[in-house]
Amino acid sequence: MNQLWGYLIIEELVRNGIDYFVISPGSRSTPLTVAVAQNSQANKIICLDERAAGFHAIGYARATGNPAVLICTSGTAAANYLPAVIEASIDDIPLIILSSDRPPELRQTGANQTINQVNLYGNYPTWQFDLPCPTAEISPNVVLTTIDLAISRARQAPGGVVHLNCMFREPLAPTDAHVEIPASLVKWHEDRAPYTRYAAKLTIPAIAEIQSLIETIASTERGILFVGQLKSTAEIKAVIKLAARLNWAIFADIQSGLRLCQDFPNLIHYFDRLLLTDIAVELEQIDTIVQIGTKIVSAQWFKWIEKHPPTNYIAIANNPDRYDPNHLVSFRIESDITYLCDRLSQHLPQLSPSTWVQKLRSASDRIGVTAAKFLKTSKLTEPLIARTISELIPSQHGLWVSNSMPIRDLDMFGVGASAEDFPSISLRVGANRGTSGIEGAIASATGFAVGLQAPITAIVGDLSSLYDLNSLALLQHNLQPVIVVIINNDGGGIFSFLPIAKSTDLFEPYFGTPHGLKFDRVAAMFELDYYHPLNRDEFIHNYQQALAKNRSAIVEVTTDRSENLSLHQDLMRLCSSGNWQAIQQSID
Known part of the structure; x- marks a missing residue:
């Protein structure tokens, strides 16, 4: 029965065009994992860390508009999806979670790896359901209609998170016995179509x-x-x-x-x-x-x-x-x-x-000229990195931007393709702005690459990178390369812009949080190309090298937080002065 239900769940998802599965290893999820492994139409990736898996799924969904399916074992494994669930819920990103659970007779008994997984994510899912243990007393048709409803709730606008908590009793591993398709599902088995088809819904004003x-x-x-x-x-x-x-x-x-x-x-x-x-x-x-x-x-x-x-x-x-x-x-x-x-x-x-x-x-064009001249005469800086990448990234690639300073710099100073490339230009920009957290940036970029089926450049801060180091392992399995540009200012650069920065005795240990770490050995550990440019020309050369090699890499750029604050303040004064002629002369 476990094998049958696992097959029905995965097969019905695939028949509905949901064929990307992000699996974290575990025992209780064996019936689901085996069903994915044995389905020739299922695309899958193994992600050791459930938190990273959740954000990888978000990146994929942002690129495609189609939900990925997360599969995990029982216990705290499912709890690690929570940050991604919140992000997806607030930003209307479709996501389907199949958490595996132990049978109800083990709940609240002290049984190992058993927690209360019912309504685990509170009010964030758009729909959730506690799927009972597979048994002959329950018609298998229930499984199919439940999956079809779950898909509809995840996909229909505005979209969101669906959580199916799937209970399984032992034995979990597949047996040699042939799984018989019940008589009630013979037609479904032969038709190769979803059991219940939900009509597309379009929200139209009066x-x-x-x-x-x-x-x-x-x-x-x-x-x-x-x-x-x-x-x-x-x-x-x-x-x-x-x-x-x-x-x-x-x-x-x-x-x-x-x-x-x-x-x-x-x-x-x-x-x-x-x-x-x-x-x-x-x-x-x-x-x-x-x-x-x-x-x-x-x-x-x-x-x-x-x-x-x-x-x-x-x-x-x-x-x-x-x-x-x-x-x-x-x-x-x-x-x-x-x-x-x-x-x-x-x-x-x-x-x-x-x-x-x-x-x-x-007036906007004059600001652009002012910013371009100012940045090109300065050394390697954070706004310059954002602007340079926006100038050099190929239009058929994707761009992922982390929160805090990278997305602000790109929003303020980015520049793009010329008119003859537009509106056919295909550059897609992704970011997690539902809750604007710094977690999962690298994982999201890898999912974005899978979804777009295109190479990705990700601009990520150092704290965000440290927060998500284990997601670099995903780059070893991504068919599409991800160039991770890490802006290392030795701490939380955005906090320098806040009033708390004036409290020097408190600022560094509690907000600046310097770590003194570099990323060269991290690149070696994950077998990634590594570059560490020291000036603008070196950065352009290294970035273009990485693009030409068409494989994942880390480009680490070292900046100074206090200098970055001064640079932004100078740029703001220049752009707001209105004395364009004097500005051009001072820069020239």
């Missing part, structure tokens, strides 16, 4: 609400299209089409898929820095902001709109959750983003280009 939105947009004189995190190529293309129709100013987050386009019309690349300049007075009388997508990186944006709220603040997302930290949204639309953008593009009149938008674009 026609009257769409018309109201069209009227507001059409009557807007000064409008900003703010593009937050987008999750698919289809969403990116639909937003691009709408942006061309609007001719509004476009503020694009690094996770949007638009931020790293060099010459897309009306794209205000450096809007975050622009908000610090005199030209920002032009933004104080905004009629309408339409925000598509969530999880915005720029803290400066939130500060600005709190002081200068628009007349209309319209938020569009494919989930019912409130994403409004400033409490300014006046109209919220839950909708499939691709559908709504296509509908708006069809029915909106073509709006004319605005001299106001051109003024913003001109």
Whole structure:
């Protein structure tokens, strides 16, 4: 019965197009692991650490939009998925967990490796179910309908975490006996189709609400299209089409898929820095902001709109959750983003280009020139690393960005491909911004590579790397290479920007947390190529070397936290001064 149920669970997942399994070794999960191993259509990876496995699955799901399946044994193994469960839940990432459990008669008896796994993840899963021990008294059809429901709940917008707690009694190992398909499932066995097919669901607003939105947009004189995190190529293309129709100013987050386009019309690349300049007075009388997508990186944006709220603040997302930290949204639309953008593009009149938008674009371009000249005349720095990678990374690759300073630097100073490569440019940017934690960065990058089926560059801080060292083992099994650029500033660099940094007696031991560690021996341990450039030219050479070799590597860049703080402060002063001619002369 264990073998039969294990086969049914895995086979039904595969029939539904869910064929990527992340397995952590253990005994109680033997029926599931064996079923994956024996299924010729199942793709699998072995991940020793469940926490890393969870984030690897998240990276895969971010790339594909399809859930990976996590399989683990009983006890604290499943508990190690919790950080990934929280990240996936908050950011609507589809994830399916098959935790193995001991039978109910062993619960609360002191039996070894037995904990209470029911509702283990609290309210974070979108659906959870305690699957009973396999027995002849329960129809096997129950297994299939349960799996089909679980898949539907994980996939249907907005998506999320599904937890199936699977109890098994011994014996767990497969026997030589042939597993008979029950008579009730013979047709299912022969058809090779899912037992219960769930129709796709599309979230569509009422026609009257769409018309109201069209009227507001059409009557807007000064409008900003703010593009937050987008999750698919289809969403990116639909937003691009709408942006061309609007001719509004476009503020694009690094996770949007638009931020790293060099010459897309009306794209205000450096809007975050622009908000610090005199030209920002032009933004104080905004009629309408339409925000598509969530999880915005720029803290400066939130500060600005709190002081200068628009007349209309319209938020569009494919989930019912409130994403409004400033409490300014006046109209919220839950909708499939691709559908709504296509509908708006069809029915909106073509709006004319605005001299106001051109003024913003001109000021933004001058900030870009200023930043480029300043960074290229300085030594190897953290903003320079982010900018250089955005310039050099091939468009068919993927880019994974860790939290804290790397994603902020890329969001503020990144630059991308030229107009002739857009909108066909395929560079995808991934990050874990659900809870913005530093854990699982390397593991997520490896999953992102598997999902995209493309090489990945990951920009990761030193603390984040130390937190996730064991995930470097995954690089040995990834068919797609991952170049991990580790920015080592010997501690928590982002804390230098906080007021606590002025308390020098407390700052270093409790916030700066220097560790004095390097990553050369780590690279040797995991048999990875290693580079340690000391200046900008060396970094460019080493990074291009790593790209050309097409295999996983570590590129370690050593920076100084105090110098990094000063550099950012200098850049902020330069970009906000408004005296462009003096700036250019001082840099030249």
